Amino acid sequence: MKKLIYTNETRLMLQAGYNNDWAKAVNAAIVELKDVTGELTDEQLQKFLSSPSFLCDALVEAAKKEYDTYMANLPKSVRLSTAFSDGGISDAVNAIHKTLMAKKPRQMVDKVTIKNGVCLLDKDGLEALKVECSVYGGEQAEKVWKLSVKAAKALNELQSAIEGNNAFADAVECWGRWQGFITINDDKTEHYKPNPNILNTLPGEKE
Known part of the structure; x- marks a missing residue:
């Protein structure tokens, strides 16, 4: 369910x-x-x-x-x-x-x-x-979502650290395989956010 x-x-x-x-x-x-x-x-x-x-x-x-x-x-x-x-x-x-x-x-x-x-x-x-306005899913989708939340938080911390060292500010945006699971926003405080829409593409999670 x-x-x-x-x-x-x-x-x-x-x-x-x-x-x-x-x-x-x-x-x-x-x-x-x-x-x-x-x-x-x-x-x-x-x-x-x-x-x-x-x-x-x-x-x-x-x-x-x-x-x-x-x-x-x-x-x-x-x-x-x-x-x-x-x-x-x-x-x-x-x-x-x-x-x-x-x-x-x-x-x-x-x-x-x-x-x-x-x-x-x-x-x-x-x-x-x-x-x-919500996303529903099973255990696999819930696991992916929780990990995506953690990943977005880590990327935001990494972004802040890079900027703090006067490094190339957009370096983290070379996200490669993260595309689809993490979205990039203009928000300065939360530049990276988990993407709930990806949950609908997981095997076994569709209606």
């Missing part, structure tokens, strides 16, 4: 920020949407986000049924002279959706949900984001 080995907390915090900002944008759009459509269920709002055409079809169908019921009680001459119109509701819904989608971060892993008419990143969504 695979277990949690590493969580990229920086990425997790960034993704949580994206999702919370997105939820705010969605809630603002919901206010606009309800001005056009009236109250909507959570399911309808979810459809609006995933495929507004489905919501538009449902709204137009409901409006047509209401129209037909009303017209059934009117004289035939009135029915024949009056054509059904959705009042531009489809165009309005699609316009709101298009404007909203332009605000969605492309790099965002979407884990928001709709509850009681409000879009939010709830506890389950945050947990799902954590999974997206």
Whole structure:
């Protein structure tokens, strides 16, 4: 059974920020949407986000049924002279959706949900984001990760010692066989870091 080995907390915090900002944008759009459509269920709002055409079809169908019921009680001459119109509701819904989608971060892993008419990143969504920002594996992957952490620490100490002796500052970057297991960063205090992505390439560690 695979277990949690590493969580990229920086990425997790960034993704949580994206999702919370997105939820705010969605809630603002919901206010606009309800001005056009009236109250909507959570399911309808979810459809609006995933495929507004489905919501538009449902709204137009409901409006047509209401129209037909009303017209059934009117004289035939009135029915024949009056054509059904959705009042531009489809165009309005699609316009709101298009404007909203332009605000969605492309790099965002979407884990928001709709509850009681409000879009939010709830506890389950945050947990799902954590999974997206984490690496899981077995004993071999855990062993490799721990050794990579130690190696990165040793390389950082070596880098500091080389710089302290006025030697060539980037000498340690001739890493050769370490490539893939250790990454190089611009961070002065932690120039070398273990690379969790390499764990996914270990034999027997893939899903």
